[in-house]
Amino acid sequence: xxxxxxxxxxxxxxxxxxxxxxxxxxxxxxxxxxxxxxxxxxxxxxxxxxxxxxxxxxxxxxxxxxxxxxxxxxxxxxxxxxxxxxxxxxxxxxxxxxxxxxxxxxxxxxxxxxxxxxxxxxxxxxxxxxxxxxxxxxxxxxxxxxxxxxxxxxxxxxxxxxx
Numbered sequence: 808x809x810x811x812x813x814x815x816x817x818x819x820x821x822x823x824x825x826x827x828x829x830x831x832x833x834x835x836x837x838x839x840x841x842x843x844x845x846x847x848x849x850x851x852x853x854x855x856x857x858x859x860x861x862x863x864x865x866x867x868x869x870x871x872x873x874x875x876x877x878x879x880x881x882x883x884x885x886x887x888x889x890x891x892x893x894x895x896x897x898x899x900x901x902x903x904x905x906x907x908x909x910x911x912x913x914x915x916x917x918x919x920x921x922x923x924x925x926x927x928x929x930x931x932x933x934x935x936x937x938x939x940x941x942x943x944x945x946x947x948x949x950x951x952x953x954x955x956x957x958x959x960x961x962x963x964x965x966x967x968x969x970x
Contacts, residue, residue: 851963868919893958899951910941
């Protein structure tokens with residue numbers, strides 16, 4: 808069912824980005840300290856400071872659509888600190904998440920409802936179409952996510968997605 812794929816994909820997005828705070832600066836076990844020392848401090852600090860909020864994207868099924876909207880703003884703020892290419896990738900992810908948010912709002916459901924097949928089955932045609940558009944937007948973020956992963960690793964010395 809595509810709804811459960813969207814929920815799982817959102818979980819991956821949230822955990823991937825949030826892992827930055829848990830896996831980097833103090834004990835990265837083999838990272839290049841000179842690369843970390845020269846990392847753009849505002850960007851890297853923004854990544855680390857935002858990890859908790861970003862982790863809620865897919866790991867907190869009780870997250871309201873309002874909280875989800877706030878998290879999208881956090882993604883935009885982190886992206887504003889990034890360089891040009893990575894900044895565009897953060898914007899792409901934020902825009903994709905905004906489309907997911909808009910789809911959830913149009914469908915009249917919360918993020919956690921994506922794992923409830925009976926709730927999805929009760930949606931009207933327009934509501935289902937909104938969710939389908941959200942899925943398409945989210946699936947289009949994979950290249951941007953990889954750009955972010957690569958950039959955070961090279962600029963901040965943090966390997967996202969590793970524990």
